[in-house]
Amino acid sequence: MSSDAVILDPRSGMQALIDALDTAGYRVLGPVLRDGVIVYDDVVSESAMPTGVRVEQGAGRWRVFQDARPERFSWTPGADSWKRFVFPARSEVLRIRRTDGSWTTGQPAAPDRPLALLGARDCEVRALGVLDTVMLGPNHPDARYAQRRADAFVVAVTCGEPSSTCWCTSMGGGPQPHDGFDLRITELSDHAGHRLLVQPGSDRGEQIMAVLPGSDAHNADIDSAAHVVQRSVDRLPVRLPGAELPALLAGSELHPHWDDVAARCLSCSNCTMVCPTCFCSSFSDHTSLDNDEAFRTQEWASCFQLDHSYLGGRPVRATTAQRYRQWLTHKLQTWTAQMGTTGCVGCGRCTTWCPAGIDIIEEARAVIGSQMVAARLQPVDVYVHPR
Amino acid sequence: MQIVPYRVVSRVVVGPATVTLGLVPVAQACVTAAPGQFMMVWCFGIGEIPISVSGIVNGGVIEITVRAVGATSAAIVDAGVADVLGMRGPYGTAWPMGAVVGRDVIVMAGGLGLAPLRLAIESMVSGRAGQRSLTLLIGAREPAQVLYAEQLPAWRSAGADVRVTVDVGDSAWHGPVGTATAVFERMSVRADVAFVCGPEMMMVSAAQALVRAGMSPAQVFVSMERNMHCGIGHCGRCQLGPLMLCRDGAVVPWEMVSELVQVSGR
Numbered sequence: 001m002s003s004d005a006v007i008l009d010p011r012s013g014m015q016a017l018i019d020a021l022d023t024a025g026y027r028v029l030g031p032v033l034r035d036g037v038i039v040y041d042d043v044v045s046e047s048a049m050p051t052g053v054r055v056e057q058g059a060g061r062w063r064v065f066q067d068a069r070p071e072r073f074s075w076t077p078g079a080d081s082w083k084r085f086v087f088p089a090r091s092e093v094l095r096i097r098r099t100d101g102s103w104t105t106g107q108p109a110a111p112d113r114p115l116a117l118l119g120a121r122d123c124e125v126r127a128l129g130v131l132d133t134v135m136l137g138p139n140h141p142d143a144r145y146a147q148r149r150a151d152a153f154v155v156a157v158t159c160g161e162p163s164s165t166c167w168c169t170s171m172g173g174g175p176q177p178h179d180g181f182d183l184r185i186t187e188l189s190d191h192a193g194h195r196l197l198v199q200p201g202s203d204r205g206e207q208i209m210a211v212l213p214g215s216d217a218h219n220a221d222i223d224s225a226a227h228v229v230q231r232s233v234d235r236l237p238v239r240l241p242g243a244e245l246p247a248l249l250a251g252s253e254l255h256p257h258w259d260d261v262a263a264r265c266l267s268c269s270n271c272t273m274v275c276p277t278c279f280c281s282s283f284s285d286h287t288s289l290d291n292d293e294a295f296r297t298q299e300w301a302s303c304f305q306l307d308h309s310y311l312g313g314r315p316v317r318a319t320t321a322q323r324y325r326q327w328l329t330h331k332l333q334t335w336t337a338q339m340g341t342t343g344c345v346g347c348g349r350c351t352t353w354c355p356a357g358i359d360i361i362e363e364a365r366a367v368i369g370s371q372m373v374a375a376r377l378q379p380v381d382v383y384v385h386p387r
Numbered sequence: 388m389q390i391v392p393y394r395v396v397s398r399v400v401v402g403p404a405t406v407t408l409g410l411v412p413v414a415q416a417c418v419t420a421a422p423g424q425f426m427m428v429w430c431f432g433i434g435e436i437p438i439s440v441s442g443i444v445n446g447g448v449i450e451i452t453v454r455a456v457g458a459t460s461a462a463i464v465d466a467g468v469a470d471v472l473g474m475r476g477p478y479g480t481a482w483p484m485g486a487v488v489g490r491d492v493i494v495m496a497g498g499l500g501l502a503p504l505r506l507a508i509e510s511m512v513s514g515r516a517g518q519r520s521l522t523l524l525i526g527a528r529e530p531a532q533v534l535y536a537e538q539l540p541a542w543r544s545a546g547a548d549v550r551v552t553v554d555v556g557d558s559a560w561h562g563p564v565g566t567a568t569a570v571f572e573r574m575s576v577r578a579d580v581a582f583v584c585g586p587e588m589m590m591v592s593a594a595q596a597l598v599r600a601g602m603s604p605a606q607v608f609v610s611m612e613r614n615m616h617c618g619i620g621h622c623g624r625c626q627l628g629p630l631m632l633c634r635d636g637a638v639v640p641w642e643m644v645s646e647l648v649q650v651s652g653r
């Protein structure tokens with residue numbers, strides 16, 4: 001018997017979890033199937049969350065299948081990511097009112113309720129960690145981000161049905177979250193029935209777990225969860241040597257393959273918009289009609305935009321080849337030097353949502369050299385027995 | 388994000404569409420900038436741009452020298468005495484003044500690049516920095532565009548070897564014509580430490596010439612420029628390969644960027 005894990009019913013238990021988080025004061029966000037895609041939004045009822053939904057993802061391809069099976073997490077994430085809630089696509093950062101000869105500044109009001117993120121996959125939990133290093137750096141932490149993020153309650157989910165675009169294990173993670181969460185759900189479906197194994201990752205996770213109407217988990221449940229993880233690991237071939245990418249991509253600036261990609265890339269910014277770690281943004285000022293009040297917004301931007309590198313009257317990165325090179329090498333190479341973490345968590349969104357079907361893995365392999373990649377690939381043993 | 392109000396107390400036209408503004412805090416002041424650091428300077432309702440601090444005079448008046456090249460810089464250049472501008476900062480790295488102690492120093496400036504160097508030069512000509520010798524090579528487009536021309540005699544009499552070169556001379560011009568790099572290559576000056584600031588092409592040619600003349604690429608410092616929206620590492624625009632220039636620059640040793648700038652579009 002394992003008293004630090006409980007078994008919940010996939011429907012009534014899920015509702016109890018939503019209710020417990022709501023009662024604890026959280027704004028509960030979770031997955032919702034809308035217009036044929038999984039998005040994250042407010043959830044009040046567990047019935048709003050997907051049941052029996054499967055997805056098929058490929059380069060430039062996303063399809064949803066609904067069947068009668070009862071699984072709650074048999075899908076992988078869509079274009080939406082939790083980034084949108086801790087780092088909104090557009091937000092006001094400053095408001096300034098002109099007063100007699102000078103001005104007063106006001107900071108936008110803090111969010112009224114902390115967030116609960118219900119259903120974050122390992123790649124998503126790690127993406128939040130990557131964003132943290134950018135937004136909460138020691139010198140200039142972003143106070144608004146800090147507030148949204150520090151209070152956020154993370155309910156992570158172990159992936160049991162990876163997509164073909166998933167490559168988290170290449171980037172040192174997945175398919176089961178090991179830290180950065182308050183509670184972790186692993187969905188079990190075996191001879192003992194369909195159920196959710198819930199394990200805590202923090203004190204406040206334990207507090208919420210204590211009020212859930214679950215039964216204590218048994219060793220058989222823990223073993224069954226280990227089985228889920230191993231099955232997913234088997235379905236997630238290591239496709240790039242994540243830790244070695246900065247070294248392997250060094251010196252690739254003049255590789256002719258950048259021009260090859262540029263002939264296909266639309267420079268549309270989709271990959272950066274869906275990426276859960278991309279943080280490039282614009283700060284711009286706006287004024288009220290009477291010109292007495294100015295406010296500053298921060299909006300998601302992209303290294304694929306010409307004005308991103310605008311300098312002294314012209315863009316530094318004028319060609320698509322230069323911009324694609326900037327993007328790929330930032331994600332897989334230079335981010336590590338800048339931030340001390342990888343810039344990519346291997347979620348596969350940029351591949352799925354590229355209208356030209358460009359796959360970051362294929363392009364990286366072409367630049368590095370497939371044989372070189374193959375020689376460096378070590379099957380990564382990411383499987384750690386759950387606590 | 389806090390923007391600190393500063394009032395314009397002086398405005399001097401120093402070149403075509405270029406002014407030096409003196410600014411004092413309306414109330415609270417920003418932290419004092421070290422030589423080479425920059426501020427984000429804001430004009431109400433227009434925008435905010437990175438501008439180097441080019442002087443700190445009379446116990447706290449901050450001087451900036453700005454050229455109008457677009458909407459925000461034009462609005463700052465148009466600011467009149469008594470107008471209020473906003474400041475954030477200082478940000479970025481500084482010229483390594485510790486490295487000049489007891490050393491022979493060469494400073495090379497191209498055009499407006501003299502502005503971010505001025506605090507460092509003043510620290511040296513005033514004797515505070517403790518360098519052994521100072522050679523200053525200033526390049527300008529034409530004689531009328533030599534920045535801070537009225538200060539050069541004082542710098543010379545303080546012992547600096549100051550040389551000015553122009554791209555295009557006029558009938559009154561008796562000095563050299565050509566780039567600062569070309570002037571350097573005709574001189575037989577020895578230096579241990581170099582500070583270089585100007586357009587990227589000028590810095591590249593100057594730094595390469597300094598290294599060819601035997602200087603260590605670790606002792607040649609340049610001030611790199613990229614688009615900047617935030618100054619605090621949050622907008623991602625100031626990247627130059629592995630560097631984020633608002634944080635790791637703008638002042639960097641040449642050895643850190645010499646390869647990066649070889650590839651266009653970085």
Ligand SMILES: Cc1cc2nc3c(=O)[nH]c(=O)nc-3n(C[C@H](O)[C@H](O)[C@H](O)COP(=O)(O)OP(=O)(O)OC[C@H]3O[C@@H](n4cnc5c(N)ncnc54)[C@H](O)[C@@H]3O)c2cc1C
Pocket residue numbers: 310311312313425434435436437438439440452453454455456457458459460461499502503611612613614615616637
């Ligand atoms: C570290 C640093 C120090 C600088 N110091 C000075 C100085 O002392 N005096 C001075 O006159 N100029 C300086 N500049 C250049 C100055 O910041 C640009 O001229 C200014 O940003 C142009 O803005 P704009 O809106 O007037 O022009 P636009 O051409 O309309 O530019 C639009 C936007 O692009 C970006 N941008 C364009 N050019 C530059 C540029 N060269 N550098 C950074 N961002 C740019 C800005 O976000 C700007 O708001 C410095 C730049 C940097 C990076």
Ligand code: SF4
Pocket residue numbers: 271274275276277278331343344345346347348349350351360
């Ligand atoms: S670069 Fe692509 S695979 Fe990597 S984190 Fe971003 S969207 Fe996911």
Ligand code: SF4
Pocket residue numbers: 076077121122123124159161162163166167168169174175176346347348
């Ligand atoms: S990339 Fe890994 S962690 Fe992310 S959804 Fe796919 S299997 Fe899960």
Ligand code: FES
Pocket residue numbers: 614615616617618619620621622623624625626631632633634
């Ligand atoms: S200027 Fe925004 S990250 Fe450097």
